[in-house]
Amino acid sequence: MTAIPLRPPRRLVDLTLDGEPVRAPEGSTLLDACRAEGKDIPTLCQGDTLTPKNACRVCVVEVEGSRTLAPACSRRVEQGMEVRTDTERARHSRKVVLELLASSTDLSTTPRAAEWIEEYGAEPDRFGADAARMDEEPKVDNDLYVRDYDKCILCYKCVDACGEQWQNTFAIAVAGRGFDARISTEHEAPLTDSACVYCGNCIEVCPTGALSFKSEFDMRAAGTWDESAQTETTTVCAYCGVGCNLTLHVQENEIVKVTSPHDNPVTHGNLCIKGRFGYQHVQNHAQNRD
């Protein structure tokens, strides 16, 4: 039996979305309201298991009476609000944000980035060949996961997941300022010297693939990573009595990555080092032992 937490009923507020009257539960965000109406708003730093940081600004929409655009991921619905999601102004900001990101960061493993860049007509190349980039080398300092900050958009999700929102480990934080800001351990120490407990919950929330399993990183480097050839099997972790759901990503009969369903009431997508990385015994085949 799955426990479904019941919440007190919420009042509905009336607002207009692109001219259409809609009702949304009090306290929900504009993004919730848009998605309920089937409107596709791009998001990057928003995560279904985290409090919105509204840092990437790719989800901005126009709210009547507001001087600036509002981030749909965090602005709450209000009675009588008039919201427009597809105005020239909102589309312009989304386009430029995509251009700014794509011109400074490697978005090659960001799901849907290419699609959005095309949809909004973004041209990241127009800032010229000399445009400053993140210019980071992948940090490979342990056997479990890799931090490739060339792909990092500084969405803060990994910091929030590592810190007070989930893991309470606080191994990483944002260091530096402005364009030089980077996700970092103290004094840029390798992970092995940091407080990291290798739960991998940062990988779970990373929207760009900057954080990835070492197995995925190696396979991508070797050109053998093929998501279309992978199956996903959700099972229960056998290590302890909590009963976390694991989703095993399997390619050619090898587990290549482990995630957890975000709507699982036990894990909310989070695991510990055992569930996340402790799968080698499953595939400790004779040929691997040699």
Add this chain to the structure above:
Amino acid sequence: MDLRFGDSKPTDEERAAVDALLGPPGSAWEGADDRTDTDLRWARGGREARERRDLLLPGLHALNDRVGWISEGGLDYLCRRLTVPPAEGYGVATFYAMFAVKPRPATVVHVCTDLACATRGSAQVCAELERDLGPAGSAGSGAVWQPSPCLGLCERAPAALALRAGEAPQAAVVAPATAGAIADAASAPHDAAAEPPAVAAVPQSGADGLVLLRRVGVVDPGSLDDYRAHGGYAALRRAFALGPAGVIREVTEAGLVGRGGAAFPTGRKWSATAQQPDHPHYLVCNADESEPGTFKDRVLLEGDPYALIEAMTVAGYATGAHRGYLYLRGEYPRALHRLRTAIDQARARGFLGEDVMGQGFAFDIEIRRGAGAYICGEETAIFNSIEGRRGEPRSKPPFPVEKGLFGKPTAVNNVETLVNVLPILIEGAQAYARTGTDTSTGTKLFCVSGTVARPGVYELPFGATLRELLELAGPPETLRAVLLGGAAGGFVRPDELDVPLTFEGTRAAGTTLGSGVVLVLDDGVELPRVLLRIAEFFRDESCGQCVPCRVGTVRQEEALHRLKDRTGAAAAGDIALLREVGQAMRDASICGLGQTAWNAVESAIDRLGAFK
């Protein structure tokens, strides 16, 4: 919270610096050297220590002031004392420009290369320093120099500030600066020539009609008695007679609006804070004056520090706050010294503390030093900075009056705004509102710098024109442009000098008063250089939280680099690019920094015909 610390140990000096601030550690859990048997039985202090997180920034200052930089061992020890994760402590330390996490000499010289100093030869000074001391950032002969954003010494430009770490940290202001004077100050900060008194920055001193500046140069800034002899604490007495609601009524009726740049009605802010059911309430005075070309608050703080102490007490009384934080920018050593003295004296004499003036109202003020971050002047970033977090703006709503400092209702006001409350209470709202225009009441301080004969802080009633102000300051013979409002402001042409200096008047003219910067540029100015410097400033000062500002300010600077020597058709492509990026920064950035980062560049292109 189960924190993991490295093996680095603090030096004795670092330990002493932190202990001087926090007191000796209570147990080995907090970093004491000897582990006792009791320590093994009980772990204590976690929650208590965490509640002192706001001492992280003062702790970083303590380390930096003592050894000149923040080492792994020192940071670890500070974090252990406050139960702050070391990664977060590192994130905070690297946020501020005045801190270094790599070894550097004890003496650091900040040489201003910002707008006002650039008009007065800062490039020459830097070139000479490079010749004499080596390139910026290179540690030679026990000192290192580095270019700095505006130091708020524009009336004496070019300016430099030498800071020497040690048991008794030293600071020396060198302005006007020459390479020789800077080298002297760097080798012996304590022997540097004394600064001229604050009143030297007030060319109108002694004139009739001064309200905010009337005591500067008249009163002894180190004496509470002298302050009282010149009308001090009459306003607070009147406030106690009126009661909190009465004070708010007076301030509202006087039409006082915020002087920090946003022009929000102060009475409304106070009343909204006072009405919040959540407690405690806080007051924050924003003295993080960092807009390039702004130095009015410094002159007030150095010349009449008690006025701010009194005004903060009034504000605390009106809003129901018992604690006020005075967030002072880190580059103002003299203001810091004067304010510390003033607060100590006021406390000793019962003007601060448990029972202010025997009226049963408890109020005290704590100074928090900034550490070189323009963004911390933003009204929510200032909260994060005080709380010991990275000075990143929060998204609004919720607004500060609802959830501000420590998540509690907070009124945050600029120095000049607060000081205006004194004449309002003494003269009464009606009398105060007779000065100025209908919607901009009272007087305004203007920071006039650049190529004028008499740079300094001027006080004029709202409604005076820019021409009148420039006449007072002695304009250059061939005026090219005036930058109003600082880097986040806009340019005005020589044929627009009749713009009335009011919030509504400048807005109608498509520019802004901002914080009162009036930077005068003559014909000799290279406009593209000025714009590039503005762009560099925003790139350096962007906190990096949101994409439009973090990357947009970089792309803006890159485009202005390309445009440096281009005009006409060759410039058109990059100007179009600037417009597109600028629009996105204005529309989609989280806070005012990103939203205004393109204002000055835009106005230079549209109004001055830059790159034509």
